[in-house]
Amino acid sequence: MSDDTPTPAVRLRDVRLDRGGRTVLDGIDFEAPRGGIVAVLGPSGSGKSTLLAALTGELPPAAGTVEVLGQVVPTRQRELLELRKHVGVLLQGNGLLTDLTAAENVALPLRTHARLPKPVLDRLVAMKLGAVGLHAAANLYPRELSGGMARRVALARALALDPPLMIYDEPLTGLDPIAAGVIMRLIARLNASLGMTSIIVSHHVHETLPISDRAIVIANGGIVFSGTPAELERSEDPLIRQFLAGSPDGPIRFDGALGAEAA
Numbered sequence: 001m002s003d004d005t006p007t008p009a010v011r012l013r014d015v016r017l018d019r020g021g022r023t024v025l026d027g028i029d030f031e032a033p034r035g036g037i038v039a040v041l042g043p044s045g046s047g048k049s050t051l052l053a054a055l056t057g058e059l060p061p062a063a064g065t066v067e068v069l070g071q072v073v074p075t076r077q078r079e080l081l082e083l084r085k086h087v088g089v090l091l092q093g094n095g096l097l098t099d100l101t102a103a104e105n106v107a108l109p110l111r112t113h114a115r116l117p118k119p120v121l122d123r124l125v126a127m128k129l130g131a132v133g134l135h136a137a138a139n140l141y142p143r144e145l146s147g148g149m150a151r152r153v154a155l156a157r158a159l160a161l162d163p164p165l166m167i168y169d170e171p172l173t174g175l176d177p178i179a180a181g182v183i184m185r186l187i188a189r190l191n192a193s194l195g196m197t198s199i200i201v202s203h204h205v206h207e208t209l210p211i212s213d214r215a216i217v218i219a220n221g222g223i224v225f226s227g228t229p230a231e232l233e234r235s236e237d238p239l240i241r242q243f244l245a246g247s248p249d250g251p252i253r254f255d256g257a258l259g260a261e262a263a
């Protein structure tokens with residue numbers, strides 16, 4: 001790659017990630033170009049959330065380098081907090097605070113990271129809720145929201161600081177098919193209209209691929225596919241076929257111990 005190419009939003013080079021004294025992923029090379037949507041797919045337990053933990057700095061790599069927005073993910077807390085302002089994260093579960101309204105939840109990151117006069121804050125919160133189609137729900141509490149609405153409030157909160165990079169961990173979990181479709185279209189629309197880069201971790205292959213520009217599949221401790229969604233659908237690799245078909249039998253090892261040799 002030449003020096004005048006813009007740095008990718010995310011770049012991992014020969015990364016190894018360990019958890020609980022065990023190697024979960026090894027030999028990970030991966031780039032997310034700016035402006036696109038990348039799907040990180042793989043069966044449960046394959047290490048998708050572990051990969052995201054490396055991007056947010058929660059899990060430092062045991063080997064290799066992890067770069068986010070052109071910078072090696074720092075280990076020092078202060079610098080890490082600074083980087084995290086630029087990375088919107090929607091983790092599994094919504095993480096909404098139950099005793100705050102939708103608007104107050106969305107206001108949280110703005111209160112934490114920016115000192116704004118109340119009218120400006122209110123305006124920004126209204127804009128973020130409007131962006132996810134929930135202007136009218138501002139004063140509702142999480143328990144008064146449907147699952148899909150709650151997910152959209154969490155999305156508005158993740159977008160509060162206008163992050164250039166959004167990371168989603170299983171954004172469809174617990175949603176019915178209609179709500180899931182709404183969320184996926186919203187993610188695609190926001191990515192385009194706000195000019196962000198999005199990384200979507202999901203085991204919902206058939207819902208995630210249509211909005212993705214690129215996909216990687218992780219299994220057996222490493223990346224087993226990297227390419228476009230069309231290339232993925234066409235793949236004749238038995239491992240990929242097994243994964244796409246959701247079959248328990250085949251070359252993907254489930255819940256087994258992954259040795260360091262797995263890749």
Ligand SMILES: Nc1ncnc2c1ncn2[C@@H]1O[C@H](COP(=O)(O)OP(=O)(O)O)[C@@H](O)[C@H]1O
Pocket residue numbers: 019020024042043044045046047048049050051
């Ligand atoms: N905090 C942890 N401590 C020890 N092992 C963990 C921890 N988190 C995840 N693991 C293990 O790492 C592997 C990958 O988990 P995870 O990244 O959550 O998979 P996925 O998100 O693809 O379902 C699993 O075998 C899981 O048991």
Ligand SMILES: [Mg+2]
Pocket residue numbers: 048049050169170
């Ligand atoms: Mg996970």
